[in-house]
Amino acid sequence: MGRRDTLIFGSGALGHEVAMQLAERGIQVYLYSNDLDEVGGLLAKGLQAAIVNYMDDDKLREIGIGNWVKTVFCLFSDEPKNLFLTLSIRALDPNLKIVCVCESTSSGERLMAAGATKVIDPYEISGQRVHELIARPYLVEMLENTVFGKHIDIAEIEIPEHSTLSGTPLSDLQLDRRFNLITIGVVDLELGNQLIFSNSGVAHCMDAGDILVVIGPSQEITRLKRAVSEDSLEPISNITDP
């Protein structure tokens, strides 16, 4: 099998679902499991799946962990398996992103302690969804049809080195007028992973390495990405007062 930097362990309904969603976004994955029947089922559905003994560190190294793999999803349905796998992978590669699924708050904490980067509790999230449907039906319907329905996307755009945008305040970009995009905020990695919201009133000046978070139709996002990489995006203030 060729090299792919995203792997999914666990090939039940969850693994299948995540692989499908990732494929829709153009991310190709390999699925691994130690259950022969499940792997067979996935292969039949046209997904790339294989059997691996996840308890053997050498086997994990063979499939690229500690080498080229960047993200791993641990989606086994039993918590001990996820925990064991997280510990093994973390020992092999301290920088790899490990996303785990958990079934309760306490198991989430254990997985975080074992070294998971992100723990997702599907039941908690579904419960919140149901509550949102009751509390804010219009908004949920809107988000479901647009953002989650893939008409509108969220994108993170990194400001490249030597960009002319360096030093411009976030508010001068005016992406809502020029691109039909709404700027949610910016992440300045030098200040940590916190998202600085565009409407927080903080006058943030961008510099290279900052990550812009925008929301809007995908074609507009592509247009913005191109403009940023070609460095053809001029801040509005430069145009109005030369």
Place this chain on the structure above:
Amino acid sequence: MSFSHQVIKQCYAIQGSARYTGLKGAVFNLLENPRAPIRPYFDIFMILLVLTTVWMLIYEVKNDLGQLGDLFEMVAVGIFIIEYLLRFWIFNDSHKVILDRYERAEFINQPFQVWPALWQALLEKLKYVVQPLAIIDLLAIIPSYRPLRFLRIFLLFRLFKLFRYTRSISEFVKVLSEKRIELVTLFIFMAFITFTAATAIFFFEADQHDSQISGFFDSVYWALVTMSTVGYGDITPHTTEGRVVTLVLILAGLGVISFFTSIIVSAFGEKIHEIRAHRIYSEVERKRIDTLICGFGRVGQVVADRLASDKRQFVVVDPLEENVRIAKQRGYPAVLGDGVDTDLLLSLGIDTRVTRLLCLTGDDVVNVYITLTAKQYNPEIEIISRANHRENVNKLHRAGASHCVAPYEVLGLIAAEYAGQPVAFEAVYGLLTGQSHEGIEAVRIKRESVLDGCRMGDIDFKQRKLTPFGVIREGDCESNEEGTRYSLQGRCLYFNPSEEFTLLADDLLVLFGHEYSVVHFRDCLERGTL
């Protein structure tokens, strides 16, 4: 003939009279209808009245109550009599009995005979009098009549009247009556032992010269006192034979007592869930709870906690005792039962009161079944269902679910988002799902409000630290290529509206910003000081 015509005419007049029906309905609500709001007050009043008269009966034994006491007694008896007559009145509709016979006679072209019809109506009415509770009512009244003073002890029957007004006592009686067979068996066994022991003791002891047993009644009394393990000791056996009888009787008595206890305990053990469920039904009824959660697993618990923190009322149904216990610990009304049980759903008011049903069980078959059942009884109901497998979402929608939430799909979506944009994931996700202080909120533009007819460019969102996300407007529209307009099934989203966009009444303005900013914005809008 003219008399029978008169009767029929009267009957039809009563049938057609709105005042008569209204009055009868009001009396029914007061006395019988367990769902009428006035009923609890009436019950409490009657309980107090009964207790006061009984207390007076006790007090009167050694003291004199005087004229005031007599007057009170008269008033109380007057109320009892009125109640009895009203119950007699609302028991059935005599005019319907007569009209039924009349119409039947007309139908088969037979001459209508008025006397048999009246007789039947009377017989139907008299069925009320022989009901157990009606007899108790009558016995509570009769002893007040002076010539029948010797029946005063029957005044205690007033206490039995309390059955009518308290649900727990009637539940107790119902539980015991379901154990009829066991209780009858026990009673026969007990009677047999009592009789045998009484005969034996009489046989051995009655002719002794220092005997305490003077008649057969004494020996029956002794047998019961001994068997029940009470053992007063006023009558004791003196002969060896008598003592042997006593030993056997004591052993048999232990058996009888434990048998009796176990019947009662098991009866309540079997019924306790039902009794609790009835409590919940009446609580649900009283508080007008309109949200029903079927399934209290992880998802149900999260939803319930959030609804509770919003101060919304709901009731939980779950087939697992463990889950019901968790719900009760958190103070939520919960019923042990399966959502598939239609009677249970009906008792909770699925056909009338419930406007929102959440099917959150881990089994899609159950979710589909509950959805279909609920929709059948109440086509207006809003149903949010959990779909555990992707392929069942369509089935749930077809069964009538308004919304489906699929845990795996949600997880897939999140995982995919995470793989795509990991840096600001937490913040963006929190923003979209309303879990952070910063979030997306909708503000409705009211008619005649400051914003009605306002251009977007004229509102200073920036100064208020808000970003307009879009406007949702009623009415269909086509999604367009440029991504400025999206169709939302009967509504239209204008994404990122331009400065020229004009707001109209009933639009939903979707903003993103800190919750305080949104609250402040709403507040300003309400006061018209934008």
